[in-house]
Amino acid sequence: MNPFENAVALITGAASGIGRSLAIQAATRGAHVIATDINEAVLAETNQLAGGKLELYRLDVSDPEAIVAFAERIIPTLNNRPLLLVNNAGVALASGPFSETTLADFDWLLSINLFGVIRMTKAFLPYLIQTNKGHLVNISSVFGLAGVQNQSAYCTAKFGVRGFTETLRMELMGTGVGVTTVHPGGIDTNIARAARIGENGFVTQAMHKQGALSFKEAAKTTPDEAARQIWAGVEKRKVRVVIGADGRLIDRVTRLFPSGYTRMIKSKLDEAFKTD
Numbered sequence: 001m002n003p004f005e006n007a008v009a010l011i012t013g014a015a016s017g018i019g020r021s022l023a024i025q026a027a028t029r030g031a032h033v034i035a036t037d038i039n040e041a042v043l044a045e046t047n048q049l050a051g052g053k054l055e056l057y058r059l060d061v062s063d064p065e066a067i068v069a070f071a072e073r074i075i076p077t078l079n080n081r082p083l084l085l086v087n088n089a090g091v092a093l094a095s096g097p098f099s100e101t102t103l104a105d106f107d108w109l110l111s112i113n114l115f116g117v118i119r120m121t122k123a124f125l126p127y128l129i130q131t132n133k134g135h136l137v138n139i140s141s142v143f144g145l146a147g148v149q150n151q152s153a154y155c156t157a158k159f160g161v162r163g164f165t166e167t168l169r170m171e172l173m174g175t176g177v178g179v180t181t182v183h184p185g186g187i188d189t190n191i192a193r194a195a196r197i198g199e200n201g202f203v204t205q206a207m208h209k210q211g212a213l214s215f216k217e218a219a220k221t222t223p224d225e226a227a228r229q230i231w232a233g234v235e236k237r238k239v240r241v242v243i244g245a246d247g248r249l250i251d252r253v254t255r256l257f258p259s260g261y262t263r264m265i266k267s268k269l270d271e272a273f274k275t276d
Contacts, residue, residue, distance in 0.1 A: 002029075002030070002235075003082065003084065003135060003234055003235055004026060004029040004030045004031040004084075005008075005030060006081050006082065006208060007030075007031045007032070007081060007082040007083070007084055007134070008031065008032045008033075008034060008078055008081050008082070008084065009022075009023070009026035009027075009031040009032070009033045009034070009084040010033075010034045010036070010074070010082050010083060010084065010085050010086065010124070011023050011026070011033065011034070011035055011036065011086045011088055012034075012036050012037070012059065012061055012086065012087055012088050012089035012116070012120060012176050013036075013037055013061075013088040013089030013090060014035035014036060014037050014043060014046055014088070015035075015037035015042035015043040015045070015046055015053050016037075016039075016042055016046070016056075016189065016190060017037075017048075017187065017189035017190065017191065017223050018088055018133070018184065018187060018189065018223045018226050018227055018230075019035075019037070019046075019086075019088040019108050020046045020049070020223065021222075021223040021224045021226065021227035021228075022088065022227040022230060023046055023050060023054055023065070024046070024049055024050045024227075024232055025116040025224075025227050025228065026084070026126035026202055026231065027050045027051075027053040027054060028050075031084065032055070032061075032081075033050070033053065033054045033055065033084060034054075034055045034056065034057065035047065035054045035056055035057070035075065036056075036057045036058070036059035036070075036089075037058070037059065037089070038058065038059065038060045038061075038089075040056075040058045040268045043056055044056065049255070056142070057074075059069065060167070061087075061089045061117075061119065061120060062108075062111040062112045062115070062116055063114030065080070066117055067116075067120060067123050068078070068123060069117045070123070071123035071124060075124070075127050078127060080089065080131055080158070082131070082133045082134040082135075083124065083127060083131070083134040083135075084134060084135045084234065085120065085128070085134070085135070085136050085137065086137040086139070087116065087117040087120050087121065087136075087137070087138045087139060087161075088137075088139045089112060089113075089116055090112060090113045090116075090139065090157075091105075091108075091109060091158070091191070091194070091195070091196065092109075092110050092169060092191045092192055092195035092196070093105055093108070093109045093115065093153050093154060093195060093196050093198060094195045094196065094197050094198060094203045094207070094208045094211060095150075095153070095197070095198025095199075095200060095203055096150055096198065096200070096202035096203050097149065097150055097152070097202075098152035100198070100200050101152060101153060101198055101200065102153070102198065102199055102200055103268045104199065105153065105196070105198045105199055105200075106152070106153045106156075108196070109153040109154060109157060109196075110153065110156065110157050113154065113157035113158065113161070114156070114161060114164075114186070117138050117139075117161050117164065118164060121136065121138070121164075121168070125168075128177045129172075129175070129177065131176075132175055132176040132177065133176045133177065134176075134178070135175055135177065135178035135179070135180065135237075136165075136172075136177065136178065136179050136180070137180045137182060137230060137233075137234060138161050138164070138165040138179075138180070138181055138182070139161070139182045139184065140158045140159075140161040140162045140165070140181050140182060140183050141154070141158040141161075141183060141184060142151040142183050142184065142185050142242075142244075142246065142247045142250045142251070143155045143158045143159075143165055144158030144159050144160075144161060144183055145160040145162075145183055145242075145247075145250055145251055145254050146250050146253070146254050146261055146262075146265060147159070147262065148265060148269075149266060149269065154186040161181070162181055162183075165179060165180075165181040166181060169181075169239055178212065178234065178237050179213070179239065180230075180233055180234060180238055180239060180240065180241060181239070181241070182230055182233070182240075182241045182243065183239050183240070183241070183242045183243065183247055183251065184221070184226055184243040184244065184247060184249030185220075185221060185242075185243055185244030185245070185246035185248075185250065186215065186218045186220060186221065186244060186246050186247075187219055187221050187223055187226050187243070188219040188220070188221065188222055188223065189219070189223055192211060192215035193215075195208065195211075218246070220244060220245065221243060221244040225243075226243050226244075229241055230243075250265075253265075
């Protein structure tokens with residue numbers, strides 16, 4: 001069965017990165033794509049790359065009222081078609097260790113990366129249950145598999161997405177609604193370069209720039225390949241998709257050494273960033 005046939009793919013964070021590739025590929029496969037993002041200008045570029053086939057909406061997933069209004073507008077237009085809801089929108093934060101991270105910055109990231117997923121799911125889950133078909137895809141991260149230093153807010157959000165999605169998987173077991181958690185490794189996107197610098201001043205512009213360069217060097221998977229694997233997972237009704245050699249390595253290490261992986265990963269990070 002082709003999950004894209006007569007389906008609506010609703011993708012958040014579709015202006016760039018994985019979200020852009022997901023939107024373009026879904027349109028190519030025959031789905032009607034509703035692409036959302038807070039950045040309308042860059043979202044329009046995604047539509048151009050998709051040949052003008054996308055239905056575009058500006059949506060801030062950190063705004064609860066905006067999500068409710070959006071769902072009230074969109075759901076009546078779905079007309080009982082299968083919904084492929086992909087909660088992809090996310091941001092990064094460069095603020096150093098948790099001891100130096102302000103609660104305001106922490107809240108900002110969680111409002112988008114975790115509560116954005118929860119709010120969107122809450123708004124559209126009734127439709128998925130009512131139609132008893134479609135698929136929910138929530139983008140976590142390898143940072144939802146392993147806790148990593150200087151990423152306290154991001155890891156908290158992505159572990160939260162993982163737990164939230166796995167709970168939904170159990171609750172929807174036996175229904176026609178598929179549920180998939182995605183754990184990408186390093187994907188060659190702008191997320192690190194576009195990361196918000198913490199208001200505490202711990203991370204300097206130079207540190208931020210170096211961190212973005214290091215991320216780009218380590219990110220070996222393209223957004224197109226990540227999107228291809230995600231949609232392949234939906235087609236096969238996979239409950240879990242881990243992307244990239246780095247993602248699979250971290251997955252194995254955390255499962256084999258559930259308490260010891262922190263020391264192992266810290267040792268690797270200390271070696272990578274060692275200065276003379």
